[in-house]
Amino acid sequence: VRSGSPTTRRLVSPVADTHATWRVAAARPPALDGRPVALVDAMQNPRGLWGQGILDTAEQTLGTACPSLKFERVDRPVGSGAPAEIWAASMADRYAALVIAAGD
Amino acid sequence: VRVEVEDTDTEIQACYEAGWTDGLPVIPPTRSRVDAMLGRLVSEAADVIAVLPPGGGEATLERVAANAVMAGCLPSYFPVVVAAVRAVADPEFNAEGLLTTVHSASPLLLVNGPISRAIGMNGEAGALGAGNRANATIGRALQLCCRNIAGARPGELDATTLAHPGKYSYCFTEHPHSPWPELAVDRGFRPEESAVTVYGADAPLCIVEMGRPDPESVLTTIAAAVAIPGTYNAYFRGELWLVLSPDHAEIISSHGWSKADIGRFMFEHAQLRAGFLRNRGLYGYHRNQPAWVDEAEPDEMIPIMDSPERLVVTVSGGGFGGYTAVIFGLGGFSVTKRVDT
Numbered sequence: 001v002r003s004g005s006p007t008t009r010r011l012v013s014p015v016a017d018t019h020a021t022w023r024v025a026a027a028r029p030p031a032l033d034g035r036p037v038a039l040v041d042a043m044q045n046p047r048g049l050w051g052q053g054i055l056d057t058a059e060q061t062l063g064t065a066c067p068s069l070k071f072e073r074v075d076r077p078v079g080s081g082a083p084a085e086i087w088a089a090s091m092a093d094r095y096a097a098l099v100i101a102a103g104d
Numbered sequence: 105v106r107v108e109v110e111d112t113d114t115e116i117q118a119c120y121e122a123g124w125t126d127g128l129p130v131i132p133p134t135r136s137r138v139d140a141m142l143g144r145l146v147s148e149a150a151d152v153i154a155v156l157p158p159g160g161g162e163a164t165l166e167r168v169a170a171n172a173v174m175a176g177c178l179p180s181y182f183p184v185v186v187a188a189v190r191a192v193a194d195p196e197f198n199a200e201g202l203l204t205t206v207h208s209a210s211p212l213l214l215v216n217g218p219i220s221r222a223i224g225m226n227g228e229a230g231a232l233g234a235g236n237r238a239n240a241t242i243g244r245a246l247q248l249c250c251r252n253i254a255g256a257r258p259g260e261l262d263a264t265t266l267a268h269p270g271k272y273s274y275c276f277t278e279h280p281h282s283p284w285p286e287l288a289v290d291r292g293f294r295p296e297e298s299a300v301t302v303y304g305a306d307a308p309l310c311i312v313e314m315g316r317p318d319p320e321s322v323l324t325t326i327a328a329a330v331a332i333p334g335t336y337n338a339y340f341r342g343e344l345w346l347v348l349s350p351d352h353a354e355i356i357s358s359h360g361w362s363k364a365d366i367g368r369f370m371f372e373h374a375q376l377r378a379g380f381l382r383n384r385g386l387y388g389y390h391r392n393q394p395a396w397v398d399e400a401e402p403d404e405m406i407p408i409m410d411s412p413e414r415l416v417v418t419v420s421g422g423g424f425g426g427y428t429a430v431i432f433g434l435g436g437f438s439v440t441k442r443v444d445t
Contacts (some may be wrong), residue, residue, distance in 0.1 A: 003274055003322030005118050005121065005122065006123075007115055007117075008118045008119070008122045010115075010134070010136040011115060011118070011119070011132055011133050011134060011135075011170075012133045012134070012135055012166060012170040012173075013167070013170065014124055014167055014170035014171040014174060014248065014249075014252040014253070015122075015124065015161075015167070015252045015253070016156075016159070016163065016164075016167055016252065016253040016254075016255070017161065017162075018159025018160055018161045018254075018255035018261070019159055019160045019255075021320075033155075057329075058144055075411035083437050
């Protein structure tokens with residue numbers, strides 16, 4: 001959205017800042033340090049339970065490759081609450097990695 | 105006068121270029137117009153009344169007012185727009201899903217209570233269509249808020265494949281002489297209170313039944329019309345809305361039927377064969393599809409709602425014609441909020 005023209009500057013903007021659609025991926029840790037891996041269902045429509053199915057597959061695949069891994073299912077943030085970056089930072093303190101099922 | 109017209113043309117064009125519009129011209133949101141829309145709330149213009157998914161944009165009163173101005177609202181409509189924005193932001197409504205889905209659904213707004221009459225909304229001839237300023241501009245204001253505050257622009261956060269014309273405006277009220285209480289009263293509001301209900305809705309499908317004037321005949325035709333594969337209702341079995349014309353409502357109510365009776369009839373008659381649902385519609389879209397699709401016998405009949413209460417019955421439209429608009433949904437739930445006047 002371009003709101004900076006001389007004319008629009010005379011008008012009251014109807015536009016709100018929104019979260020960035022694309023984000024830079026966090027740095028990968030060199031190794032998982034014993035903390036659990038979080039499996040997050042962030043599908044747009046959680047009632048369909050499709051996200052849980054994706055996470056089932058992720059858990060099975062990762063668990064086969066690394067039998068020592070521990071997994072936890074984590075609810076996605078309710079509504080639009082905290083910005084994603086803040087939420088991700090708080091998760092990084094508790095989990096070695098996040099696997100997020102996202103989509104529609 | 106000529107200079108003012110030229111200025112307005114420039115401002116309208118600037119709104120286009122800024123990406124603020126829905127494709128139709130807007131009223132430029134000048135400071136004076138926005139302040140007039142805010143009225144006694146002008147001192148609270150910066151207050152955040154909601155945070156709108158999917159973009160997480162903060163809906164300040166000023167931004168909502170700017171969108172209401174652009175849509176063409178009168179200041180007397182503003183409390184309805186504010187309530188609608190609050191309703192869309194309710195997590196139960198799942199705006200994050202509705203405003204980002206590849207499906208066509210869009211917020212449908214129903215206004216009930218005294219304010220709908222005070223601002224001259226149309227619940228009679230052509231209620232779901234064009235011609236009434238309040239219906240048209242309140243619905244448009246909500247859609248503009250979804251675009252400009254929630255960030256739901258097609259091709260960006262809004263991934264809709266086709267959309268439908270309701271994304272311009274989708275707003276109505278009920279007929280003033282409905283035989284049943286308004287929806288908001290069904291949901292616990294008093295008749296003297298005003299309220300809005302938002303529903304993630306497909307385009308209306310108009311069903312005609314003028315052959316036999318009895319409830320069973322009317323509702324059998326409607327039930328057959330909604331029991332089709334390829335809708336989200338067939339698989340998610342969520343809310344389904346009916347907008348009965350006054351004729352249909354009169355036929356049904358004059359036989360002593362309540363809205364709950366209609367819900368029970370539709371639950372029992374709007375059904376699809378389980379075997380027919382397999383390998384169609386949303387089947388196989390993901391392996392974690394509803395278990396009943398595979399567990400049911402092929403000839404087992406599956407209601408398209410998971411309970412009779414999923415049917416939402418409203419009454420609107422002109423005084424002649426045996427029509428009912430069927431409005432399929434995205435699978436979620438509608439949300440009702442009070443209008444603070």
